[in-house]
Amino acid sequence: MSQEATIRRGVRNARYAAIPNHVFEDARLSMEARWLLGYLLSKPDNWTVVIGDIIKKGGCGRDKARKMIAELVEFGYAEREEQNRKNGKFDASSLVIFDEPKVMPPAGVSESVASLPQTDLPATAKPSTAEPSPAKSAHSNNLDSAKTDYKNLREGEREAEGQECPTESSAVIDKAFWALVKDWPGFAGMPKEPARRAWYLLTADERHEAAERFPRWLALLKAQKKSHVPAPSTYFGEKLWQDVPSAAEADKPTSVMAGPYGKLWNATRIAELLCPSTGPIAGPTAFDKLQIDNGKTTLADVMAEKRMRSGWPTVNTMHERARDRQGWVCPLSIEEPAKGFEQVHRDSDRMEAWRREHKRRGWPFFDGRLPDWIYFPALDADEDLDRAVASAVDRYRDQISDFLTVRSKGDDHAA
Structure with missing residues (x-):
């Protein structure tokens, strides 16, 4: 049985447009430009479309929308209308759209199929009824004409957005x-x-x-x-x-010395813990093996303990310096999410929930005497503290995803 695709047309209703096949077969146009041309030609005469509509319907950015328009201009499917200048500014400009790249329009055509003003709000002016000027060759070698076409398109867009006419020659x-x-x-x-x-x-x-x-x-x-x-x-x-x-x-600083247990300090510490462990982890010792053989522990527990103690050397160093009340050089790129951290008392239920979360993730927790207050990611209102803490960590990870990506690439390069 043949595996080739077959086109089967469903029952048509009144909502369809007749568009020439060559609109979708012109290989000079990108697929995106063909879509835009088909979309505009599906609209009734005098239809007014704005850049924002193309962005929304095409699921693209402003630059991409303008590049599609530039393609239609280049290959003769669109032409700019004349503009009237008032008080040093131009009225909203538009593009006249054609269903084929023409030198002259066929007899009987008096108005454009569609107009496209380069403005953020729909324009009310109707397209020009004058016959369009001859379209330039699709592959022109005339540098001056190519330069002028693209310059007019870009400048027309800015003028329609209410900006002063550019003075650059x-x-x-x-x-x-x-x-x-x-x-x-x-x-x-x-x-x-x-x-x-x-x-x-x-x-x-x-x-x-x-x-x-x-x-x-x-x-x-x-x-x-x-x-x-x-x-x-x-x-x-x-x-x-x-x-x-x-x-x-x-010239802006990228890091700053932050005091221990504060917002930026613990934001940096947790960010480091969210990165994969990089420290060398030794295998089980003879004593560890004896404990495992006697059923007092398991190999998984032994290795998890070793990973917690040496897997994040930066965090371990931060802990050591904090015990001596010394700060750490922290990146300013995570300063904004760090501002959302909240105070947690060392003897509170929330602190115990954070301790359990560290254990669950295999992270090292603080040791030694702690200050009265330490800053952690803020929790949502939730009866289950453990679930709230886990969600807070996940939220914070999403907030610093760019930092973690850069940090991870740095680790890969070092490796």
Whole structure:
């Protein structure tokens, strides 16, 4: 029996649209752009769609939505309408959408199928009834026309959002582009237009950040011993500079000395315990084996005890320093969740519940004389203290998931 898929059409109701097959077969368009074109063409004439609607219906981000729009413009399925400027600002702009990439519209077509203003609220203006200008070639080699198309699309979006008309000229944008890529590793042998096009799709602020953080991005790649430097088009398109902290952020302290048993101190301690144990764990001694043989303990219990005592050397050191009232250098990245910790009295039922939770998880607990109050993750109202404590630990782990991921990668590298 053939295993090939068969298309079977169900009974149609009145809610369907007639869309040319080539809309979904044009291989020049990405699958996402084909979806957007089909979605817009399914709407009635004069339908007004906003960026927020595309984001919601397509389950994508704002940048992705704009890239899909850029594809439709590039391959002739969409054109920008003329805008009227008032008081230094432009009215809401729109895109006229076509069901095929046309040079001239067929006779009888007077209005667009759909219009797409680049604004966060629906616009009330109807699309232009004027015949669209000839669409540019799908694969144009004219750098100036490609530059202008992408520049107008990006600037039109900002203008519709109520921002002042940008003052950067094409010459200024171009100059900044060549100044950035002139010493790019390997750029001499790369195609220039994809990078230039991606550069023009950025906002002025994004271009400034991309250039300002580029040297630190290269230094980061070198520190990570990366053998390949991504192309400029990838750097701009995927906004890789955002992985690099700004100069102001780089100057900020990343850690601080925290006093023992306080919020940040115990937040750091529990964060360390939530990481896998890394300390060396010795095997059972002769005495341990004798105890096991006599049935006084089990191998599992012996190894659990050894893991608790030496599995987390950082925590053990924190405990030793705390006994001498010495603090610990703690990361500021978990300072915010640490603010939600609550005081627990050393002789309270809650403290005993925390002690049991440590034992259940195989974690080392405090030893020696404790202060009156110690900070732990806050508990929800719950009659069962043990369940509340376990839930508090799980909640805290979710809050510091990014820290734990970075911490885990560091341990893997060290190993």
